[in-house]
Amino acid sequence: MSTSRWVKTLIISQAQVSMTYKVSFFISMFVFIFPLLAKIMLWKAIYGAQPAGTTMGGFDMKDMVTYYFVFQMVFELTWCFIDGHEIIPAIVQGGLTPNLMLPVSYIKYVVAKYFAYMFVPRFFTTLALFPPLMVCFSSDISLHLTAASVLLGIVSLIMGCVFAFAYHLCVGLAAFWLENRPPFSDLMVMFLGGMIIPIDLMPAWLQRINVFLPFQYHIYLPTKIIMGKMSVAEALAGLAIQALWVLALIGGVNLLWRRGVKRYQAYGG
Amino acid sequence: MRRYLKLIVGFWGASVMRGTELRASFFVSLLDSATALLLSVLFFEIVYTHVHSIAGWSKYGVLLLLGIFSLQMAILNMIVRPGLVQMGRLVHRGDLDGYLTKPIPSQFTITFLGFDVFRAFDLILALVLTVYSILKLGICPTPLQWLMAAIHFGAALVIVYSIWYISLTLVVWTTVLSSWISLVPNIFSFSQYPASIYKGKLKLFFMTALPIAVVVNSPASSLLGRMSWMSVGYSVLLAALFLGLSIAFWNKALRFYSSASS
Numbered sequence: 001m002s003t004s005r006w007v008k009t010l011i012i013s014q015a016q017v018s019m020t021y022k023v024s025f026f027i028s029m030f031v032f033i034f035p036l037l038a039k040i041m042l043w044k045a046i047y048g049a050q051p052a053g054t055t056m057g058g059f060d061m062k063d064m065v066t067y068y069f070v071f072q073m074v075f076e077l078t079w080c081f082i083d084g085h086e087i088i089p090a091i092v093q094g095g096l097t098p099n100l101m102l103p104v105s106y107i108k109y110v111v112a113k114y115f116a117y118m119f120v121p122r123f124f125t126t127l128a129l130f131p132p133l134m135v136c137f138s139s140d141i142s143l144h145l146t147a148a149s150v151l152l153g154i155v156s157l158i159m160g161c162v163f164a165f166a167y168h169l170c171v172g173l174a175a176f177w178l179e180n181r182p183p184f185s186d187l188m189v190m191f192l193g194g195m196i197i198p199i200d201l202m203p204a205w206l207q208r209i210n211v212f213l214p215f216q217y218h219i220y221l222p223t224k225i226i227m228g229k230m231s232v233a234e235a236l237a238g239l240a241i242q243a244l245w246v247l248a249l250i251g252g253v254n255l256l257w258r259r260g261v262k263r264y265q266a267y268g269g
Numbered sequence: 270m271r272r273y274l275k276l277i278v279g280f281w282g283a284s285v286m287r288g289t290e291l292r293a294s295f296f297v298s299l300l301d302s303a304t305a306l307l308l309s310v311l312f313f314e315i316v317y318t319h320v321h322s323i324a325g326w327s328k329y330g331v332l333l334l335l336g337i338f339s340l341q342m343a344i345l346n347m348i349v350r351p352g353l354v355q356m357g358r359l360v361h362r363g364d365l366d367g368y369l370t371k372p373i374p375s376q377f378t379i380t381f382l383g384f385d386v387f388r389a390f391d392l393i394l395a396l397v398l399t400v401y402s403i404l405k406l407g408i409c410p411t412p413l414q415w416l417m418a419a420i421h422f423g424a425a426l427v428i429v430y431s432i433w434y435i436s437l438t439l440v441v442w443t444t445v446l447s448s449w450i451s452l453v454p455n456i457f458s459f460s461q462y463p464a465s466i467y468k469g470k471l472k473l474f475f476m477t478a479l480p481i482a483v484v485v486n487s488p489a490s491s492l493l494g495r496m497s498w499m500s501v502g503y504s505v506l507l508a509a510l511f512l513g514l515s516i517a518f519w520n521k522a523l524r525f526y527s528s529a530s531s
Contacts, residue, residue, distance in 0.1 A: 030452070034459065046323055186304050196308050203315070
């Protein structure tokens with residue numbers, strides 16, 4: 001079977017698997033809403049107690065609410081749990097062994113599998129939930145989409161998706177040495193990636209360090225581009241750096257896989 | 270009672286052995302389990318560099334709320350979640366049959382089936398944050414205020430557990446849990462912030478139908494001397510009501526359970 005055919009078959013079958021249980025799928029769509037709404041209410045209370053027009057890190061109240069909505073949307077489309085769900089258990093429990101005998105690359109196999117398993121349902125979640133949610137909060141949102149912000153945002157979002165896969169593959173493959181993920185791997189990407197609070201609100205020294213780290217190129221960059229918070233020149237420069245980090249992470253995946261698989265030992269029949 | 274305690278010790282002992290068999294993994298998991306708490310602390314640390322109070326709560330007041338919320342979540346994640354997370358598998362594969370035939374209530378067995386030793390670090394950090402916040406607030410709660418806070422805290426644990434169990438009982442009809450297990454903890458994320466940020470009908474809803482305002486705000490407010498004994502009675506009543514509901518709903522659901530095994 002050619003590569004394109006097995007990839008296509010795998011994607012279709014995994015998409016079907018992810019939506020087999022309709023009620024469960026339906027409920028999983030709503031899981032993220034509550035922390036998002038809680039955070040928005042908190043920010044509304046924070047800004048509500050300040051003089052009108054107050055900004056923090058260049059964000060007024062509407063910018064902040066918009067930020068959390070767009071960030072969550074990009075997160076839903078790009079976040080990946082391939083490490084904890086697939087790779088780490090396979091390495092630690094020995095489930096990797098049969099996969100090494102398959103006539104296809106294990107890395108390509110898990111990427112295709114998880115792309116369909118996660119992306120397809122999340123794509124529908126995003127389409128079904130975010131537009132109505134954003135309409136409900138329209139008076140608190142300020143989103144002025146332009147052709148450039150949409151186009152560059154989509155490019156950045158696709159690269160963010162590749163970034164997420166490559167990053168979580170690296171984290172998962174570290175289990176060859178650690179028997180688990182590296183400590184704080186999620187904390188780094190969540191905090192320094194702007195999930196908890198916009199990077200612009202962080203202390204200046206932290207922002208300076210963060211420039212040299214990859215984390216903001218996962219979700220934060222697409223979010224800021226879509227929000228129109230970056231000029232076209234800034235967005236293009238950001239995309240170039242994002243592409244470099246994606247390449248570096250893909251290189252990291254190849255290196256960790258080659259070294260790790262030599263170290264891998266599995267016993268039993 | 271002794272039989273139940275012996276069972277709990279047996280369940281938990283096996284879970285701890287399983288959790289600690291890979292030494293490197295054990296230490297990494299210990300560190301990683303604190304992620305959620307660290308993120309929340311960092312969030313408030315940054316927010317309070319821009320503002321002085323949130324809905325009338327100072328930085329250390331909010332950190333006290335966060336500490337108590339994290340303490341509750343750590344306890345539930347350590348003791349209750351490992352069992353509840355298996356409920357989907359038990360129903361889906363028909364393994365629940367084995368527990369239904371035992372001479373102890375199946376809800377008890379499922380609830381205490383596992384023990385997540387990695388949450389111990391979470392628990393310690395939450396405790397440290399709570400004590401640190403109390404010291405920084407400069408408050409010195411009286412023994413009665415401590416007692417009031419402890420009763421509120423216990424009642425809150427029972428309320429969250431009961432609502433969690435009720436929501437997961439639905440698996441008898443849906444047969445698959447998936448991300449459902451995260452639904453109730455996510456809903457309770459509302460409770461880690463001061464209740465005063467919620468206004469109007471939403472506040473009423475969070476005080477009565479889904480009493481998340483009671484869950485964290487009451488123990489913290491008790492330590493700050495803002496609660497009355499009347500509120501303690503209300504918390505205990507709510508806890509008893511929700512626990513009773515969870516038991517009644519589980520027993521009702523079992524009538525619809527059809528074994529998947531042979």
